[in-house]
Amino acid sequence: QVQLVESGGGLVQAGGSLRLSCAASGRTFSTGAMGWFRQAPGKELEFLAGIKWSGDTYYADFVKGRCTISRDNTKNTVIMQMNTLKPEDTAVYYCAARSGTGVFIAASQYDYWGQGTQVTVFS
Secondary structure, eight states: OEEEEEEOOEEEETTOOEEEEEEEEESOOTTSOEEEEEEOTTSOOEEEEEEOTTOOEEEOGGGTTTEEEEEETTTTEEEEEEOSOOGGGOEEEEEEEOSSSSOOSOGGGOSEEOOOEEEEEEO
16 A cells, blocks of 8 residues: 655635655655646646656646646655746646556546645646
8 A cells, every 4th residue: 555645735815836855765666756736626636747756747738838747756755846937827736657568547546645745736
């Protein structure tokens, strides 16, 4: 079993930045891919970014240039830096992990999920 705990969410003014962290514990696997998703009120869960153990990264088109994902395999931690935040970025942000090595856009491909952290962007 793997436990994922997100942190770093909060209230931020439009144009600002946030650094979201995801700490993995339990039966961790350094070769698995990890990703960040978000869900806004009334909307479906959507993929933001993913990263392989190797460090290869993948981003949804709408966050490219504003978002950077990184991981520290020695600390079982994944970080997502988000810049130039907009009110439409308001959502609950989730960290996810999978035992496989590939990054997938589909949430169903991920085996473990964190409890989520709220991000609210005000103008």
